[in-house]
Amino acid sequence: MKKPLYKKWWFWVLIVIVVGVIGNLGNSEDPKQAAPDKEVVSEPDTTAKNVEQTSGKVDGKEEEPKEEPKEEPKEEPKEEPKEEPKEEPKEADVPREHKSALIKAEQYAEAMSMSKAGIYDQLTSEYGENFPAEAAQYAIDNIVFDWKENALIKAKQYAESMNMSDDAIYDQLISEYGEKFTKEEAQYAIDNLE
Incomplete structure (x- = not known):
């Protein structure tokens, strides 16, 4: 009959290593969070279009190019506000605890090479992270690894x-x-x- 896992010496050595790594996780900061998210390309595109249109003014009539610039700026502002409100509610709807659980899950996956089920158990364990089941499930559903x-x-x-x-x-x-x-x-x- 095999010994239970918790009675084997190497199991306890592994536990000590895991606890040490978990302790060090709180001290490290994730460099991924500092990445800039700003990308503005609309202004250079409109100037490029204006340059093309000015070259059209030299070759063709002046009335046609005047009408085109008026239509293009009207289209751009309509598209931009529609995109921004769609993105903001998605982030705002996610509770802080769910986001924290996802960050912890990513740390366990990366630093300790844990499985999905192992991470879920660690997140919900009263001896681990003690997250609610909903937060842990959100983390597992949204982690990509x-x-x-x-x-x-x-x-x-x-x-x-x-x-x-x-x-x-x-x-x-x-x-x-x-x-x-x-x-x-x-x-x-x-x-x-x-």
């Missing part, structure tokens, strides 16, 4: 630090008491171990 790659990273860690067999690594990757990756993700990891 390569879960197969995370499974491969975890598999390499088990292979190198604990010298585990492929079968043992696979079992640990899919275990409900282990990493909680899907069978497909775990198989990808085993197939790509070097």
